Amino acid sequence: MKVKCPDCDGIAELSDSFSYVRCEKCHLDLTYGEYVRYIGKKNPVYKDILSDYKLR
Numbered sequence: 001m002k003v004k005c006p007d008c009d010g011i012a013e014l015s016d017s018f019s020y021v022r023c024e025k026c027h028l029d030l031t032y033g034e035y036v037r038y039i040g041k042k043n044p045v046y047k048d049i050l051s052d053y054k055l056r
């Protein structure tokens with residue numbers, strides 16, 4: 001699914017298995033865990049939203 005890229009605010013791709021997040025625009029390439037921590041540093045509210053999503 002499409003997620004917001006934390007680096008360039010472009011559209012990044014989250015793999016269906018939640019194993020990685022990649023952005024073609026700025027070549028971001030993180031595991032999902034790294035991605036959550038990364039955006040959590042920038043925006044604590046967003047981190048909570050993603051944590052909820054993962055639990056469903």
Ligand SMILES: [Zn+2]
Pocket residue numbers: 005006007008009010011012023024025026027028
């Ligand atoms: Zn990007």
